[in-house]
Amino acid sequence: MKPEDLLEDGESNATKEPVEKKLKAIELDGQPPFTLSGIPLPMPGGYLLGGLLLINLSLAALFRYPLKVRFAGIWVTHFGLGLMLVSELVTDLTEEESIMILDEGESANFSKDFHLDEFVIIDESKADSDKVLSLPAQALSPFKETLFGEKEETLPEIDLTEHDPGFPFVLKVRRFMKNADFRSPKDGELSHPVKNRQGQEEDIYAFEKPETFRADEMNFRTAVIEIVPKEKNAEPKREWLVSSFFDALGYQPHRFEHGEKSFRIEMRRKRYYYPFTVELLDFRFLRYPGTDKPKDFSSDVNLYVPGEPVRKTRIYMNHPLHLQGKVFFQAGFDSTTERQTRLQVVRNPGSILPYVGVALVGIGLFLQFLLHLVGFAGKRKRKS
Numbered sequence: 199m200k201p202e203d204l205l206e207d208g209e210s211n212a213t214k215e216p217v218e219k220k221l222k223a224i225e226l227d228g229q230p231p232f233t234l235s236g237i238p239l240p241m242p243g244g245y246l247l248g249g250l251l252l253i254n255l256s257l258a259a260l261f262r263y264p265l266k267v268r269f270a271g272i273w274v275t276h277f278g279l280g281l282m283l284v285s286e287l288v289t290d291l292t293e294e295e296s297i298m299i300l301d302e303g304e305s306a307n308f309s310k311d312f313h314l315d316e317f318v319i320i321d322e323s324k325a326d327s328d329k330v331l332s333l334p335a336q337a338l339s340p341f342k343e344t345l346f347g348e349k350e351e352t353l354p355e356i357d358l359t360e361h362d363p364g365f366p367f368v369l370k371v372r373r374f375m376k377n378a379d380f381r382s383p384k385d386g387e388l389s390h391p392v393k394n395r396q397g398q399e400e401d402i403y404a405f406e407k408p409e410t411f412r413a414d415e416m417n418f419r420t421a422v423i424e425i426v427p428k429e430k431n432a433e434p435k436r437e438w439l440v441s442s443f444f445d446a447l448g449y450q451p452h453r454f455e456h457g458e459k460s461f462r463i464e465m466r467r468k469r470y471y472y473p474f475t476v477e478l479l480d481f482r483f484l485r486y487p488g489t490d491k492p493k494d495f496s497s498d499v500n501l502y503v504p505g506e507p508v509r510k511t512r513i514y515m516n517h518p519l520h521l522q523g524k525v526f527f528q529a530g531f532d533s534t535t536e537r538q539t540r541l542q543v544v545r546n547p548g549s550i551l552p553y554v555g556v557a558l559v560g561i562g563l564f565l566q567f568l569l570h571l572v573g574f575a576g577k578r579k580r581k582s
Contacts, residue, residue, distance in 0.1 A: 244286070252283045268573070271566025278558025285551030294545040296470050297529065302537045305477035305502075309543040310467035315419040315442040318466065319358065319365055323459040331362045335419040335442070335465060338371045359428065367456075370424040370434070375406040378420035378441060390422065390439035393450040404439060418443035419465060427456060440465035470543070474521065475502040479510070481539045483531060495531055497539040513541065523547075 259276040263269040296309035315335035322328045333356070340351045353372065358365040383389035383403035391399050404420050420441035424434040438452045442465050451464035477500040484493045496514030501521065503509070513519045519526040525544045532538035 244290070248283050248286060252280055255280055255283070268569055271562045271564070271569055273562070274565060275559050275562030278555045278560075278562055280555075281558060282552055282555035285548050285555060288548030288551060289546055292545075292547045294470060294543075296468075296543045298476065298526070298541040298543055300476065300478035300497075300499075300539050300541070301535075302478055302481055305475050305500075307473075307475045308469045308471045309541075310469055312467075313417070314468040315417075315465055316468045317369075317421070317423075317440065317463075319367070319369075319425075319461060319463045321364060321459055321461055329362075329364060331358060331365050332468075333361070333369075334468075335421075338369075338374050338419075338421045338423070339376070340371075340374060357428075365461075366428045368426045368428060370426060371421055372424060372437065373422040375404065375420040376409045377407050377417040378404045378443065379407045379418075380404050380441075380443060390437070392439060392444060392452075395448040395450065397450060402439065404441065416446075418446070421465065423463075425454065425463065438463065442466055470545075472522070472524070473504065476500075476526075476541075477502065478539055481531060481537055483536045495528060495539075497528060497541065 255276055259273060263272050263276075265273075294311070296311045298306055298309040300306060317333045317335055317338055318330055320328050320330050337356065338354060340353050342351065353370075353374065355371070356369040358367045358369055380402050383401055387403050389401040389403045392402050393399050404422075409417055418441050420439070420443065422437060422439055424437050426432060426434045435454045435456070440452070440463060444451075445464060445466035451462045453460065453462045455461075478497055479500055480498040481495070482498075483495045485491060486493045494515060496512055498510065498512050499519075501509045501511060503521075511519060513526055513528045515528055518528070523545060525546075527542040527544065528539070529542035530540040532540075
């Protein structure tokens with residue numbers, strides 16, 4: 199389900215729950231299943247194919263080309279090709295892609311991940327700062343427990359004081375869904391109240407749907423949880439429905455009071471915080487004359503870096519902002535208001551490796567050509 203599929207009154211366009219098929223394909227982590235004539239087959243992924251290519255490249259260089267000067271170019275070329283393959287692995291393991299959404303006049307020091315979710319409980323008692331305890335959404339997922347040789351699914355109970363003593367609660371998970379859809383409840387269905395962006399309370403029914411691995415679709419991790427104070431004989435605060443879907447739509451998080459402190463809880467896209475602040479001053483959007491087709495859009499921003507003077511810069515198409523190892527691309531905007539910018543933030547520690555690999559391949563080819571040319575010229579000289 200996409201965020202735009204939720205109507206203004208909280209009702210969803212989806213009215214039917216997905217029907218579980220009798221025939222299931224083998225599912226691999228991070229990879230869609232593939233079924234051929236009813237026979238489930240796992241498809242090879244990038245790690246396997248890339249690893250095989252790297253092994254083949256290394257063995258070919260070791261056994262076919264001795265360590266001699268006349269093969270120096272081939273060795274440099276093979277090393278460059280191997281580095282390009284390794285760079286793909288480094289990028290996959292270390293790259294972070296997220297989005298920073300700003301309205302004109304707003305500022306932020308964080309961006310949100312496109313795919314990863316986190317569960318947070320926040321102590322917002324202080325006026326000038328919040329204390330945040332974050333858990334990856336997968337920490338709320340059921341795990342397998344072996345009992346007398348049998349495996350049974352167990353919902354976790356997490357002692358939050360083990361992560362931070364400032365949160366004296368036990369988090370009890372009553373239900374967890376890797377991906378969920380939502381609609382208004384029917385008679386007899388268990389629903390949970392949530393507050394929309396206007397603060398109006400709505401009853402929502404959540405049902406599980408298959409996890410998606412498509413790049414243009416999103417998974418909305420969803421859980422039904424209880425917060426139980428650690429005091430003796432303490433009663434649970436209540437049961438809440440949390441989902442990153444509500445975060446995407448701007449729904450209000452749940453709040454509760456405990457020990458003269460105010461807390462809020464929510465499931466949201468994982469946030470990456472930065473030691474600087476970006477403020478959107480002005481967003482410009484140009485169209486081709488006589489059409490609604492975008493010609494150019496750009497963002498004028500102020501950068502607040504501690505210890506440095508305020509710096510004004512412009513981010514526009516093909517001209518990203520490079521700041522402290524992060525790259526800010528002009529990725530989109532709110533087409534309704536045309537006063538909101540969406541900046542894609544990319545952190546890739548291995549970004550230089552492909553360039554080094556390509557350079558080594560070029561140097562290796564030139565070196566091998568030069569060695570052959572010198573050898574050929576020497577032979578002609580000796581014959582003459």
